[in-house]
Amino acid sequence: MLLRCIRxxxxxxxxxxxxxxxxxxxxISAGYGTFNYLQNLEILRDGWYSLWTQHTLFYSLFFFPCMVAVYAAYLWRLEHIGHNWNLIMAEPVPPFYLFLAKLLVVTKLVLLTQAFVFVLYWFCGRVFAGFTAPPPAITIFYLVRSVLGGLAVVAAQxxxxMxxxxxxxxxxxxxAGGVSGMLLASRGYWYVWPYCLMxxxxxxxxxxxxxxxxxxxxxxxxxxxxxLILLAVQLLLSHQDVKVR
Structure with a gap:
């Protein structure tokens, strides 16, 4: 049943x-980051690492949470039209499977997005910054673990x-979550808010x-x-009767 929901x-x-x-x-994020890097070469002297700091600054704070929010809102749009929730709740499929299917699909989109971000990072470094060496392998590791941190953001959105x-x-x-995450992380409280984790x-x-x-x-x-978020979803779907719309 879950596979049918994913399809x-x-x-x-x-x-x-x-x-x-x-x-x-x-x-847009890569273009802004590259421009900012090229304008500050006198203080950004760590090559690929400095370019990484500029590429990830606004992407992780603003672009990523907004993109995930749009992905999530788009996938729920059909369910919010008319009386579709009533039809969904009447189907022989656990409502939690519907949420889990959306979680997996948005996670797939996040993986594709992160891969595209790395391609742009490599392209801008070679073409505009003039780097001849390949990007540091650890930046790929940063992207992979950011997906792990982004799962909570996906679930929250x-x-x-829903x-x-x-x-x-x-x-x-x-x-708002991205901005508040930045503020909390700057004070050392990165673990108390899911938007800090990515x-x-x-x-x-x-x-x-x-x-x-x-x-x-x-x-x-x-x-x-x-x-915690998945537990909240399960409680809402099983006790609040979301079909009443």
Missing amino acids: AENRKLHASPIWFMFFILPI LLFS VIRSFALPVFLGL QRGMNANQSSDMLADSYLGFALACVGWLA
């Missing part, structure tokens, strides 16, 4: 307008979009490894926040 969610992506955003936002009919409000909450995992705006001494805490925070 249904994947069909929503065919010729979807979100692909325009998938391409354009990372390009899907939860917001309970809020508006398309724009969850996107605004994603933006920024931390991506090593945003840092040349040295921000998780050098806290990998276990990072993993526990990622798993803990994801489990």
